[in-house]
Amino acid sequence: MHPSEWKKQMASARALAGRKMVFFTNALTKLVPVAAPGLGTMGVTEDWILLVDPETITGWTTEQAAAVLLHEIAHPLRDHAGRCRTMCANAELFNHASDREINDDLVAAKLDLPGEPLLPSQIGAPNGRTAEEYYRTELELLKKQPPPPKKGKGKDKGEPQPGQGQSGGDPSVEPGKEDAKGKGQGQGQGKDGKDGQPGSGDSDEKKDWSDGDKKPGPGWCGSAAGRKLKHEPDGKSKDGKAIGRSPLEVQNIRRQVAEAIKEQAAKNKGNVPGGWQRWADEILKPPKIRWENELARALRGTMATVKGNCDYSRSRPSRRQGAIGWGPGKPIISGMVSPKPKVLIIGDTSGSMGTEELSMIVRESNGILQAVGSSADFAACDAKLHVLRKCKSWKQIAQSLVGGGGTDFRPPFVEALKMRPKPDIIVFITDGMGPAPETPPPGIHTIWVIVNGYGKAPCEWGKHIIISTKPAETA
Structure with a gap:
């Protein structure tokens, strides 16, 4: 033949x-x-x-x-x-x-x-x-x-x-x-x-x-x-x-198939078997952490204005400016602003992070992107920093998961301090098994997300959230 x-x-x-x-x-x-x-x-x-x-x-x-x-x-x-x-x-x-x-x-x-x-x-x-x-x-x-x-x-x-x-x-x-x-x-x-x-x-x-x-x-x-x-x-x-x-x-x-199933089911439920719909729901289940609330809480301690809170700024004129007029001699009325946080997500891609743990990086990062409402910086790190890029979707996050070597949490923090502007929040998603900086990065709120590890944070500073197949615990 x-x-x-x-x-x-x-x-x-x-x-x-x-x-x-x-x-x-x-x-x-x-x-x-x-x-x-x-x-x-x-x-x-x-x-x-x-x-x-x-x-x-x-x-x-x-x-x-x-x-x-x-x-x-x-x-x-x-x-x-x-x-x-x-x-x-x-x-x-x-x-x-x-x-x-x-x-x-x-x-x-x-x-x-x-x-x-x-x-x-x-x-x-x-x-x-x-x-x-x-x-x-x-x-x-x-x-x-x-x-x-x-x-x-x-x-x-x-x-x-x-x-x-x-x-x-x-x-x-x-x-x-x-x-x-x-x-x-x-x-x-x-x-x-x-x-x-x-x-x-x-x-x-x-x-x-x-x-x-x-x-x-x-x-x-x-x-x-x-x-x-x-x-x-x-x-x-x-x-x-x-x-x-x-x-x-x-x-x-x-994940791509699950999204296609949800899209097809939304158009015509009769075209998708129930078993596959339930499977897609499981694959696309929401992140365990409510990132919109978590990021807002983190920012309250690091910024004067945060997403969800409003303040006055002359960078955006008030809607009432037209009543007063524009030009020389006219006062500028400050408008209400709600700045978005600058977030750096760091994914631990060392050899100790298995497929399930890497999937959690993608899932939780997707939740962060949705909470921020725009893009976020993402870094992939094992013993060294491999990737630092701006990501707008979970697909870009997944493509950035490069590594598989040893573990060292310090390189991405060194790089974060060089960024301009610096991030307001760092979310480090890891199994917690590796050396971390002795002191927190100045002016940056850090959240450690420990996934399927031994429940032990790599350092005493920062906020620690432990997640696994069980409901999230916070510390």
Whole structure:
């Protein structure tokens, strides 16, 4: 088969999938398709490498290929791999559950999934539940079944445990007892080119993706679903370059999709499945800190006029000036002003800040931008200052998160004192693990936002706010 055949089918399927669910259009271009001969289906890795069996995809109709594509992209968007790890779940069983969480929406949208897709009704569960709920339901059903016969010296080896879907591993194993090696959907060494373009290292060599009598398919979708495939690539090309998406890129993709879902739902609620609307609400949930109030309180101690408070200034003439007139001999009546604070946001981008912590930087920074009502300066710092720029949106903040080295909180404060005009407020978002200046910057109010750290501030000066998955605490 000529490589162009499956790539043409892939392009057609992606275009159709984007028309079926418009809010996925951008995310679909972020997948990196790589040929995986012998896979027998599609699969997706945690770093967004889409593994495609050329023979299988060309054998499907475009409608079927589009439906499978929408199924696969839902796994990394919903972070099924991370949720599987959080539960210490059996990889095979959780992949079953995550498939059910996805497929009920696809079937409701009348999409043509090939074969026999896993659905909630097959385990007596209602639609619209989470993968975690389906996991517990199926686990209870398996516990009620008699154990399989033990292997002996006789000829009979016993029958395998029944299950919905095909995958590696033993679903009768208790959660957390099985190594999540599982199966996946793809192999390839393709180099990452432009968004949505197939990798250039596709191979025609067929591999055996099966694990005994089990083959990739329903319930075995790759590491993005929590169940890694047998020959799943490591995410790097032959020259060592990454071909997939980084965790930070994935977080940004999720947020962009969530915004597209909210926009689509505002136009026509009937076009967006309820499960995806709830997911978007969770991704776009507001910051834990009410920054408008927090910034106003901080400014009251550092400025004579703050956002939300008014004062008189001759820099803005009064509306009543016209009654008196303009020109020589006419007094100037002061007008009411409400200056906006100059805020510097500093994001800790050291190696100790994981994906969740970096996401909190984006979320809280977005709240600050909304509270300020305009732009704010943003600095990214690990052991040294990497970025200092003016940002107007969370997307610019996300693009500025550069670092990954050691930790030193002092360099951005040195730079802040050189800025003209100096910031009125510094908001430092960090896990708190690093050295800070011994004294506060003169004339600048500092707020330390400690995210998912040990609850210990790096210094005694400044205001300290601790946030995590729990409600914010202030000190």
